[in-house]
Every structure is written in structure tokens, then in C-alpha cells.
Amino acid sequence: MTALYLEDFEAGQTFGSGEVAVTEDEIIRFATQFDPQPFHLDPEAAKVTFFGGLAASGWQTAALTMKLLVGGEMLPANGIIGAGFESLNWPRPVRPGDTLHVVSEILEVRSSKSRPTQGMIKVRSHTLNQKDEVVQDSVGNLVVVARPVRTSR
């Protein structure tokens, strides 16, 4: 895996990831810690809620997407450093037994005028389940370093 610098990115490139499986136990464990609501905690109680059954917290989907990105193909030399998101949506819930992967597309590459050693890339990432249905859709900006200039002497 080659570390990527700002100059290596261009709009239209796509990058993939490995896969991660999501179990009922993990959904309940994450929710217990961070999002303790019935539809994330209890398969029985979840049946009569908005979700109609146990669903992962959106923040677990987001955290698992990050795990897939860090282990995936789109790896800036300075790491994956999110400056912020312009949108983050969960069009459908993640269910126990789902297997997720991520596909990212570079939308824009901008060098920084004030800091010539870095820039930003705008990235759309789709997190997909095993049926290739989108469970998370995000557009975010990452800080990416420029390729170091080698000085001769």
C-alpha cells in the first residue's frame, strides 16, 4: 500500500475497502455504551419502534465506516483526518448479520493557499451492506499533506 499525497488525488478516483460483519451482540454493546435506546438495545422492544426491529446506532455505522476506511485503499500519507462533513445520512438501518464495505469517490482536490504543505480533498463515501444497499452516505473534507519537496545540496 503506497501512502498517497495531495498530488496523487484527483476528482473521479474511487477507492474500495475490506468488509466488516456486524453481530447482534456488537449492536447491543455499542448502544449500551453510547446510544442506549430500545431500538438499538432490545430485539423484542425494537419490534414496535420506528425501526421495526433491532438496528445499529448510526454512530456505530459511522465508526465502522471509519474502521473500513483506515484499513482501505484511500490512505493519505498523514492518515485520515476529517476536517468536517457537509452531509451525513443513514438511508437505511444496519441490521444484525449485515456485512458492510465502503466505496469512496474523490469529488474535489484543493491545495491550500496559506499552507503550501497541505490541502483538502472532498470525498463522498457510501457504506454498503451485503445487498449493495446504501446504509450511510457522507460527503466530507479531509486534510491531506502535499508531497515533501526534496532539496538538493
Added chain:
Amino acid sequence: MTALYLEDFEAGQTFGSGEVAVTEDEIIRFATQFDPQPFHLDPEAAKVTFFGGLAASGWQTAALTMKLLVGGEMLPANGIIGAGFESLNWPRPVRPGDTLHVVSEILEVRSSKSRPTQGMIKVRSHTLNQKDEVVQDSVGNLVVVARPVRTSR
């Protein structure tokens, strides 16, 4: 704590939360599971990175914000169900030893034309550290149920 229905929300209302402390161990544990990058994993290695020291994953900040919201004052009767975010930013990192709380402001209340039993509220949430510095700024939309109509007979 009274459960809140769509009719109980109006633009301009603000809601608070309790507090949560963030330890170095928790930062490293979360990062190991979801965001294994040097600046989130290793206080020594983090010194020479963009963050200049150990920093929590933004997704941990987001998950802890959710925990504070679920235990906080802004509790729709159907739970806190995020339809999606229009923006999500981390203006400064969360550091070991920080204590966080959340302040949310209702920006907009919309009833649903197609589903009269529910609507959406647009909420800006600021997650603040112990110095009242913003560590997360989000604008999101929540699905909220309308107050049930009691039928007479």
C-alpha cells in the same frame, strides 16, 4: 422528564445535558476498535502528528455526544432518531482529561404532509469541553412523532 412531542418543540428552544469525562484509556480503546491511527492510539507517536498529541477520534466525540443527548433534556417521545446531518464539524480535538457536555438549539420544526403522525425538527448541537470550547458542531434532522390524538366514543 416529560416525553416531548412534535407540538412541544419550537425554534429557539435550547436544551442541556449532563457531563461525560474522557480518559486516555477510553480514547485508546475506542481508536483501537474503530480508528486505529497513531494520533488516536499512542501519546508519544501523536506528538509529531497534525494533532500534536493524543486526540480522540471524531467518531468517539460524536458517539459521546449521542450518549449525552440520550441522557439529556431534549427527549422526543419516540427517542432520538437522526434522519441525517447537514453539517458535522470538529473545530478542535478532544484531549485526555476533557469533560464534555452538549447544548442543543431547535432551529426549525416541520410537520410531515404525507405522514400527519410525525414530523422533523432541525437541531444544532454544540459539544463543549470544560473550557466551554466547541469540540463538535452539528446540524441534524430528527424524526419526532406528533402527540397522539385521543378519540372519544
